[in-house]
Amino acid sequence: MAIDFTMSAAQKSLQAKARDFSETILAPVIPGADREPDPMLAYAKTKPAYIEAYRAGIAMAMLPQEYGGGGLSCLDFTIAAEEICAIDPGFACTVLCNGLGLMPVSWYGTEEQKKRFIGAATSDPAGEYLGAWTAGEPPGGTGGTANFDSPIPTAGIGLTAVLHGDHYVLNGRKKWSSAAGWDGLGANAQTVIVRTNGSVGGTQGLSAMVVERGTPGITYTFLDKEAHRTTSNAFIEFKDARVPVENLLPGAEGNGDLVINRNFAWSGPVAAIAAVGVARAAYEAALKFAKKNTAGSLTPIIQFQNVGYVLGDVAARIESARYFSWRAADYLDKHDQHAELVGAMCKINVTETMFDCVYKCMQIVGVNSLSKEYGFNKYLRDAALLPIYDGGNMGMQRRRVHGVLAHDSFNPRAAMDDETVYFQKTMESIGTVADAYKAPPGAPAVSAATLEMA
Ligand SMILES: Cc1cc2nc3c(=O)[nH]c(=O)nc-3n(C[C@H](O)[C@H](O)[C@H](O)COP(=O)(O)OP(=O)(O)OC[C@H]3O[C@@H](n4cnc5c(N)ncnc54)[C@H](O)[C@@H]3O)c2cc1C
Incomplete structure (x- = not known):
């Protein structure tokens, strides 16, 4: 049975560990940190939780084991990340940046650099190390x-x-x-x-x-x-x-371009699962509200058809988004941590779908979703950020997908057939301003100064 959506015992235990950390150590810190007006102080409020995460092996879980990291597969990292993101995707972003900062060293660095930089990241006695x-x-x-x-x-x-x-x-x-x-x-x-x-x-x-x-x-x-x-x-x-x-x-x-494309696709399933985590939290809050509040009718609003239908749709979309996130992470694991196409498609699709789900939950709750006590304010802000950051869905992720699809070598069944999509420099530059200006044959060269004036 090759396709099996059941978590292994180790994955269940990882999920439980991440959930326990998130609900007991992280959750109490987040409301105060989110409300703190000074961004440096807000960040500082999460430091004790970060040190706990470091000591629990969460903060450097994605780094290769041979240099002291947790050696988690991308799929396992995604499973753990959902639990943290259901509480706070901002904190998860701090952890993710350890990977974004140090995975390029593991891909493009020398043995000496890997030992030096990844080794230091994974052996900090204070547990404060940041990549x-x-x-x-x-x-x-x-x-x-x-x-x-x-x-x-x-x-x-x-x-x-x-x-x-x-x-x-x-x-x-x-x-x-x-x-x-x-x-x-x-x-x-x-x-x-x-x-x-x-x-x-x-x-x-x-x-x-x-x-x-x-x-x-x-x-x-x-x-x-x-x-x-x-x-x-x-x-x-x-x-x-x-x-x-x-x-x-x-x-x-001379390959910084490839590093950008690879890194922002390696993080694609993590950004996607962050959106799943936020939408899951919003959905659970909306369902709870719908079962407890009547809106002045004789029954809790969950009994109204529109409420049940919409929440059912939201639940289904979260479920499918989770599987796409797992699949994109699994693709990374199977293709030497390259998912320039699949990682981007996953990030775009999931983050935008989940943003819509959060807003749908707010519509179901109604005006009280705007009252700070229910937390939708934060869900909405965090869900709106996810399509925009980590290589924005418009200018970076969609453009990469476009470059791959438009390339002569592209096999439209590559993802479904689990083939490696070799990302090449000839797939880049599509849709950049220069392309638009290059288009007319014989057109004069355009300088940056001309573009600034345009
Ligand atoms: C919480 C958070 C954490 C972040 N962490 C990091 C980090 O650790 N490291 C890091 O480097 N960055 C980080 N970023 C920045 C983030 O990754 C952005 O994706 C990145 O800066 C690019 O933003 P952008 O896509 O909006 O590009 P911009 O260059 O700012 O483009 C702006 C907009 O113009 C349009 N656009 C521009 N060019 C084109 C084009 N050719 N085709 C189509 N549309 C176009 C798109 O609509 C695009 O969204 C972070 C951001 C946030 C909010």
């Missing part, structure tokens, strides 16, 4: 993130890394990474996407390197945001920050 992933950049002019693979050298990623002797010198800005650390002085190690060649486009000129806490020339400012208030996001400025050459991930030299 981070720093790809996103601030908007404005040619700034932004979605067009990182634009063939125009002056568009896309703007953080430059210029080789000077045995160091790279970094100048530019990043935004949204969790790299500020607990104290605003930096995460322990962040994998940063940099432009190492300014004369070529994003499919050739980007690389990835590990920037360590304490590197001079980097400042962090915590961002104040509407959702996931329990995780940190920063505005980062690099001014002549010197990073040793040995921190460049060799497999990622």
